[in-house]
Amino acid sequence: MPKYSKTILRNPYIVGSFACIGGGLFGLDISSMAGILTNQYWKDQFGHPGPDAQGGIVASMPAGSLFGALAVGKLADILGRKLTIQLSGVIWVIGSILQCAAVNRGMLVVGRIIAGMAVGIASATVPLYQGEITAARIRGRMISLQQWSITWGMRVLLQYFVQFGCSYIEGKASFRIPWGVQMIPAIVLSVGMMWFPESPRWLIDHGREDEALEILAEVHGQGDPKAELVQLEFAEIKEQVDFEKQYGAKSYKDLLAPGVLRRVSLGTSLQAWSQLTGMNIMMYYITYVFIGAGLTGRRGNLIASSVQYVLNVVATIPAIIYIDRWGRRPMLIIGLLFMGFWLFLVGGLQGRYGNWGEVDGERVWVITGNKSITKGIIVCSYLFVCSFAITMGPVSWTYPAEIFPMRVRAKAVSLSTASNWIMNCVLGFNFAAFVHVLFMFPETAGRTLEEVEEIFAQGHVFTAWKIEKNVGIKTLADVKHAPAPAGAAAASGQHLVRLGPFLLDWEL
Numbered sequence: 001m002p003k004y005s006k007t008i009l010r011n012p013y014i015v016g017s018f019a020c021i022g023g024g025l026f027g028l029d030i031s032s033m034a035g036i037l038t039n040q041y042w043k044d045q046f047g048h049p050g051p052d053a054q055g056g057i058v059a060s061m062p063a064g065s066l067f068g069a070l071a072v073g074k075l076a077d078i079l080g081r082k083l084t085i086q087l088s089g090v091i092w093v094i095g096s097i098l099q100c101a102a103v104n105r106g107m108l109v110v111g112r113i114i115a116g117m118a119v120g121i122a123s124a125t126v127p128l129y130q131g132e133i134t135a136a137r138i139r140g141r142m143i144s145l146q147q148w149s150i151t152w153g154m155r156v157l158l159q160y161f162v163q164f165g166c167s168y169i170e171g172k173a174s175f176r177i178p179w180g181v182q183m184i185p186a187i188v189l190s191v192g193m194m195w196f197p198e199s200p201r202w203l204i205d206h207g208r209e210d211e212a213l214e215i216l217a218e219v220h221g222q223g224d225p226k227a228e229l230v231q232l233e234f235a236e237i238k239e240q241v242d243f244e245k246q247y248g249a250k251s252y253k254d255l256l257a258p259g260v261l262r263r264v265s266l267g268t269s270l271q272a273w274s275q276l277t278g279m280n281i282m283m284y285y286i287t288y289v290f291i292g293a294g295l296t297g298r299r300g301n302l303i304a305s306s307v308q309y310v311l312n313v314v315a316t317i318p319a320i321i322y323i324d325r326w327g328r329r330p331m332l333i334i335g336l337l338f339m340g341f342w343l344f345l346v347g348g349l350q351g352r353y354g355n356w357g358e359v360d361g362e363r364v365w366v367i368t369g370n371k372s373i374t375k376g377i378i379v380c381s382y383l384f385v386c387s388f389a390i391t392m393g394p395v396s397w398t399y400p401a402e403i404f405p406m407r408v409r410a411k412a413v414s415l416s417t418a419s420n421w422i423m424n425c426v427l428g429f430n431f432a433a434f435v436h437v438l439f440m441f442p443e444t445a446g447r448t449l450e451e452v453e454e455i456f457a458q459g460h461v462f463t464a465w466k467i468e469k470n471v472g473i474k475t476l477a478d479v480k481h482a483p484a485p486a487g488a489a490a491a492s493g494q495h496l497v498r499l500g501p502f503l504l505d506w507e508l
Contacts (some may be wrong), residue, residue, distance in 0.1 A: 004194075004195055004196055004197045004215075005195045005196075006218050006223070008195055008196060009197060009215065009218035009219050010218055010219070010222055010223070012134060012135060012138060012142075012219060012220075013138075013142070015133060015134070015196060015197070015219060016130050016133065016134040016138070016142030016145070017142060017145045018189075018192060018193070018196060019085055019126045019129055019130060019189070019193065019196070020126060020130075020145040020146050020148070020149035021149060021185050021186075021188060021189040021192075022085055022088055022089070022122030022123070022125070022126040022146075022149075022189055023122065023123065023126055023145075023146040023147065023148075023149035023150045023397075024149040024150060024152055024185050025088070025092050025115075025118060025119050025122055025182075025185065025186060026065075026119045026122075026123055026150050027149065027150040027151060027152060028182045028185065033057075033058055033061075036163075036174075036175040036178070037054065037058075037285075037287060037288075038287055038360075039167075039174060039175050041170075041171060041172050041174050041175060042174075042175045045103075045172055045175075046102075046104070046105050046108065047105065049105065053105065056109070057105065057108060057109060057112065060109045060112040060113050060116065061112045061113070061115060061116035061119065062116060062421045063113060063116060063421075064095075064112065064113035064114060064115065064116025064117040064118075064119070064120065065116040065117065065119045065120035065123065065421040066116075066120060066418055066421040066422060067116075067117055067120060068088075068091075068116065068117035068118060068119065068120025068121040068122075068124075069120035069121070069123060069124045069414055069415075069417040069418040069420070069421055070120075070414055070415070070418045071117075071120070071121060071414075072084065072120070072121055072124040072125050072128075072410060072413070072414040072417070073252070073410055073411035073414035073415065075087070075121065075125075076124075076125050076128060076202075076410040076414070077202075077410045077411075080198050080199070080202050080206075081125055081128055081129040081132065081198065081199040081202055082129070082193055082196060082197070082198045082199070084121060084125045085121075085122060085125050085126060085129060085189065085193055086189070086190045086193045086194075087121065087190075088118045088119075088121040088122035088125065088186075088189075088190075089118070089122075089186040089187065089189040089190030089193075090118075090186075090190055091114060091115075091117055091118035091121065092115055092118035092119070092122075092182075092183070092186035093183050093186050093187060093190075094114055094115075095111050095112065095113075095114035095115025095116070095117070095118060096111070096115060096179060096180070096182045096183045096186070097111070097183070098110055098111030098114060098115075099111035099112060099115065099179045099182075100176050100179040100180045115182075118186070120417065120418070120421060122189075123146075123417050123420070124413055124414045124416075124417035124418075126146055127143050127146055127397045127398070127400070127401035127413065128199075128401055128409065128410060128413045129199055130142045130143045130145075130146070130401065131143060131398075131401035131402050131449060132199040132200070132201040132202065132409075132449065133197070133199055133200065133215075133219060134219075135219075135220055135229070136446060136447055136448045136449075136451070137324060137446065138324060139324070139398070139402060140323035140324040140328070140394075140398045140445055141320050141321070141323055141324055143394070143397050143398040143401055143402075144316070144319055144320045144323050144394035144395075144397070144398060145320060146394075146397045147316055147319075147389075147393040147394045147396075147397055148313070148316045148317070148320060148394075150393075151309070151312045151313045151316055151389065151393075152313055162177065162178050162181050163178050164303075164306060166178055197215045197218075197219075198211075198215070200212035200213075200215045200216050200219075200233075200234075200237065201237050201241070201406055201409075201449070203215070204234075204237050204238055204241050205241050205406060209238065212234070212237075213225055213230070213234055216230045216233050216234055217230050220233060232448075232474070232475070233448065236448060236450035236451070236474075237406070237450065239450075240405065240406055240450050240453070241406055244405065244406060244407035252411055254407060254408045254411075255408055255411060255412060255415070257408075259456060259457070260404070260405065260408055260412075262456065262461060263403045263404055263412065263456060264404075264412055264415065264416075266399070266400075266403060266440065266441060267399070267400035267403060267404065267412060267413070267415070267416035268400075268415055268416045268418075268419040269419070269436060270332075270395075270396055270399055270400060270416070270437075270441070271396055271400060271416045271417060271419045271420035271423075272419040272420065272422070272423045273336075273392070273396070273433035273436070273437075274392055274393070274396035274420060275420055275423035276423055276432075276433065277336070277339050277343075277388060277392060277433065278339075278343055278384075279339075279384075279385070279388045279392075279393070282381060282384065282385065286305045286308060286381070287305055288364075289346070289377075289381060290304055290305065290377075290378065290381075291359055291364060291366065292350055292354065292364060292365055292366050292367065293350065293366075293367055293373075293374045293377035293378060294366060294367040294368055294369075294370065294371070294373070294374035295374060295378065304378060307382070308381060308382055308385050311382055311385055311386055311389070312385050312386075312388075312389045313389075314389075315385070315386040315389035315390045316389045316390065316393060316394060318390055319331065319389070319390045319391065319393070319394040319395075320394065323394055323395070323398065323445070324445050324446060325445075326445075327443050327445045328395050328398065328399050328441070328443055328444055328445055329437065329441055329442070329443050329464070329465075331390075331391040331392075331394075331395050332391060332392060332395055332433075332434075332437040332441065333434060333437055333438055334391060335387050335388065335390065335391020335392045335395075336391070336392065336431070336433050336434035336437065337431075337434055338383075338384075338387040338391075339384055339387045339388055339391075339392065340431045340434070342380045342381075342383045342384035342387060343380075343384055345376075345380045346377055346380045346381055346384065349367075349373055349376055349377050349380070350365065350367065350377060353367050353370055353373045354366060354367045355367075355368070396420075399441070399444065400412070400413055400416040400417070401413055402444050402447075402449055402452055403444060403452055403456070405453065406449070409449075438464075438465075439462050439463065439464060440461065440462060440464055441464050442455050442456070442458075442460070442464040442467045443455075443464075443467065443469065446473070447472050447473060451472035451473060451474060452472065453472070454471055454472030455467055455471055455472050458471055
């Protein structure tokens with residue numbers, strides 16, 4: 001029996017949130033690079049990289065993340081969700097050590113690729129783990145914490161307190177210390193997960209049903225295996241797993257199966273849209289955006305950037321609290337409209353009032369002598385970030401983690417997250433994403449992962465709003481006593497139960 005704390009298991013918020021430290025690794029990397037790109041000691045150490053070289057250094061982490069996310073399709077099924085998360089922390093520490101000790105660009109890039117692999121593994125596995133172990137009524141809230149942890153790692157813990165403080169250090173320590181501090185959360189994650197359980201869905205899939213029932217009882221029934229919610233979850237999971245095992249060995253070909261391919265396209269496209277909004281560009285290069293707006297001076301720029309980072313953290317809180325009440329679709333539709341609006345204003349103001357100029361010896365597009373426009377761009381940038389933080393940010397992690405069948409869940413979430421990294425450095429397509437979500441993304445809030453199957457069985461591929469809100473919701477009696485349909489099946493004593501795109505039958 002694995003070691004885990006029953007006290008932890010009986011608090012759904014602890015068991016669903018701790019693994020989010022893995023999401024913080026992504027935020028730590030973004031902030032560690034965003035804050036040092038204008039650091040003179042960093043430039044001196046790595047030979048004053050030009051735009052192409054600088055872009056390559058920054059992009060090396062998403063490149064590693066892409067391969068890490070793709071590896072989850074196998075790792076999470078073979079090792080389990082828990083051990084895969086712990087592995088990501090170990091890999092991150094190795095990458096951070098190489099970055100912290102880097103003496104040239106090659107060593108720095110290798111360190112960032114390795115750290116990126118850890119981020120890819122964690123970013124795909126953490127929402128998968130959270131979705132499989134938390135109750136449907138708070139699943140959105142728990143997975144939203146993944147996005148919140150990214151904002152914490154990205155902006156408050158490192159960027160504001162560590163990096164701003166290190167900006168006063170004269171020497172190479174001003175950028176090496178922030179890179180070294182990155183190791184601490186990963187160590188906490190890998191060690192701390194020892195006291196957390198494995199996903200009960202993964203355990204049932206691997207024949208460890210008694211252990212899975214015990215974990216479900218602790219998480220959903222305060223230790224009572226006969227509690228109705230525990231029995232309902234156990235029956236639904238076992239029913240679906242038993243059915244899917246009839247198809248033999250798991251394969252990536254299953255992602256192309258009828259009823260599954262549609263969901264793969266939704267999961268991958270949503271993660272891609274989360275990058276195509278331009279959010280990470282606004283985070284990696286926010287110091288340059290503000291310089292272009294006319295806010296020069298390194299410390300003044302860092303302070304203004306840090307305000308944006310704190311807003312990112314604060315604006316995510318309402319989404320965490322209300323995501324299961326508001327629903328996924330409304331948040332995406334409204335958020336994408338606002339993000340497109342604010343980003344158009346930023347680009348329009350810079351295009352209209354900017355001119356080519358020189359800042360710190362570099363030729364840049366900059367606004368000069370117009371404080372009101374400078375402030376307007378900064379405010380629009382803040383509002384853009386807030387719009388993302390309260391809508392697209394949390395939902396982009398929640399939705400892919402809950403729409404896939406157990407048989408392909410690890411592979412499909414892995415592929416969805418990989419699309420996030422593929423699109424990591426592309427700019428903004430908010431209005432195109434709005435149209436896609438409006439027509440093709442059905443609502444999933446409030447259903448168990450097994451009940452989500454019924455939603456996609458309804459069809460409405462291009463009219464997602466027609467799927468009613470009560471579709472898929474079941475009781476324990478519904479699962480155990482599914483009515484036999486009329487006709488030959490009923491006469492022969494068979495029950496037919498639909499599991500998403502599949503039809504399951506058994507004899508009484």
